[in-house]
Amino acid sequence: MRDLPPVKDDRIISTWASGEDAALWIIDQKRLGILTLDFITPIVDNPRKWGEIAACNSISDVFAMGGRPIVALNIVGFPVKKLDIEVLRQVLEGGYAKVREAGAFLVGGHSVEDDEPKYGLAVYGEVSRDHPWQVIGSMPEDALILTKPVGTGVIATGIKADMIEDPMGPEEAIRWMTTLNNVPLVLPQHLLDEVHACTDVTGFGLIGHALDMLSTKELNLCLGLHNVPLLPGVIELAESGLVPAGTYNNRIQYENSVVEIETLQEERVDMLYDAQTSGGLLLSVHKDHVPAVIAALKEAGFEKTECIGYFKKGQGQIEIVHNV
Structure with missing residues (x-):
C-alpha cells in the first residue's frame, strides 16, 4: 500500500x-x-x-x-x-x-x-465527532486495560493437532471469540470520555497492536507479563511446542522494539506475540479512572478484564516486567 x-x-x-x-x-x-x-x-x-x-x-x-x-x-x-x-x-x-x-x-x-x-x-x-477513539492518543499518566484473555492462536493449533485433553481451553476460546467487543455500548458515557486511545488485539498479537499505540515514538509501555489474562491450558500447550507460525513471525517482526527487563518464562512471553482472532480491546485510560472502567466492564460481562501496563515517556518501546 x-x-x-x-x-x-x-x-x-x-x-x-x-x-x-x-x-x-x-x-x-x-x-x-x-x-x-x-x-x-x-x-x-x-x-x-x-x-x-x-x-x-x-x-x-x-x-x-x-x-x-x-x-x-x-x-x-x-x-x-x-x-x-x-x-x-x-x-x-x-x-x-x-x-x-x-x-x-x-x-x-x-x-x-x-x-x-x-x-x-x-x-x-x-x-x-466529539470523541472518536483512535490508536494513538495515550498519555504518560495512562494505564493499559485488556478486555479478553489471549491465547486463541495456540488453542487453534492445539485443536488442529488433536492435542488438547481438557475441553475447557477450546470452550473458553470460542466463548471469548464469539463475544462482541461492544465496549462503547456498555460503558457509561462519563467513562467513555476517559478513554484516550484504543485498538483491538488480532493477528499481530498483543505486542504488535500495543506497539501501534506507541507509533508516535513519544511513549514507552511497561507491560506486566503476569497481569495479562490467558486462556486455560495455553502455557502447557506452548511448553509442548504447539506455538503457531504466526506467533513466531510476530516475535521476529517486533522483538527489536521489546525489552525484557527481568528474567521471564519463555512460553508466557510467547503468548504476548500470539496471533489472536477476535481478541479483546486495549484501552488507554488515565490511572485514576482504571478501577471504575474495570468494574463497569466486568459487570458488562468482560470478567477477565485486567490492567496490564502503564505508559510513560519514552521512544516507542515495550518494557516487559513480571507485574505492574
Missing part, C-alpha cells in the same frame, strides 16, 4: 497510512463515519460458531474506534463443489446473529467460489 498515492482530503481523518483500525471520515458537524472489512478462514469445525467468530472479528474495528455499527455486508468465499451448501447456511446464520446482537443490519453481500472457505463482513458504523 505504501506505493499508492496518499489520500488527501480535509474530510478524511484516517486511512491505511495512519495505522488505524478502520477508515474514519467527517460526515457532518456531529458525526464521523467508520468503514472496515475483515474475513477469515475457518478457525473451528462448527460452521455456525465460525460465522459468529468471523462476524465479531469484523465488527470489532468499529467498536475499537468508539463507534456503533449500523450496517454490514457478507464477504464469502466457498467451495460449492466440495462442501454442502448447508454448511454455508449455518455460517451465514452465525454471522447474522452477531450482527443483530451488535444492533446493526445485515443487508446482503457478495460471494465467490473458492477452494478455501472464507467468511467475514464489511461494516459501516458511526461515532460522535
Whole structure:
C-alpha cells in the first residue's frame, strides 16, 4: 500500500497510512463515519460458531474506534463443489446473529467460489465527532486495560493437532471469540470520555497492536507479563511446542522494539506475540479512572478484564516486567 498515492482530503481523518483500525471520515458537524472489512478462514469445525467468530472479528474495528455499527455486508468465499451448501447456511446464520446482537443490519453481500472457505463482513458504523477513539492518543499518566484473555492462536493449533485433553481451553476460546467487543455500548458515557486511545488485539498479537499505540515514538509501555489474562491450558500447550507460525513471525517482526527487563518464562512471553482472532480491546485510560472502567466492564460481562501496563515517556518501546 505504501506505493499508492496518499489520500488527501480535509474530510478524511484516517486511512491505511495512519495505522488505524478502520477508515474514519467527517460526515457532518456531529458525526464521523467508520468503514472496515475483515474475513477469515475457518478457525473451528462448527460452521455456525465460525460465522459468529468471523462476524465479531469484523465488527470489532468499529467498536475499537468508539463507534456503533449500523450496517454490514457478507464477504464469502466457498467451495460449492466440495462442501454442502448447508454448511454455508449455518455460517451465514452465525454471522447474522452477531450482527443483530451488535444492533446493526445485515443487508446482503457478495460471494465467490473458492477452494478455501472464507467468511467475514464489511461494516459501516458511526461515532460522535466529539470523541472518536483512535490508536494513538495515550498519555504518560495512562494505564493499559485488556478486555479478553489471549491465547486463541495456540488453542487453534492445539485443536488442529488433536492435542488438547481438557475441553475447557477450546470452550473458553470460542466463548471469548464469539463475544462482541461492544465496549462503547456498555460503558457509561462519563467513562467513555476517559478513554484516550484504543485498538483491538488480532493477528499481530498483543505486542504488535500495543506497539501501534506507541507509533508516535513519544511513549514507552511497561507491560506486566503476569497481569495479562490467558486462556486455560495455553502455557502447557506452548511448553509442548504447539506455538503457531504466526506467533513466531510476530516475535521476529517486533522483538527489536521489546525489552525484557527481568528474567521471564519463555512460553508466557510467547503468548504476548500470539496471533489472536477476535481478541479483546486495549484501552488507554488515565490511572485514576482504571478501577471504575474495570468494574463497569466486568459487570458488562468482560470478567477477565485486567490492567496490564502503564505508559510513560519514552521512544516507542515495550518494557516487559513480571507485574505492574
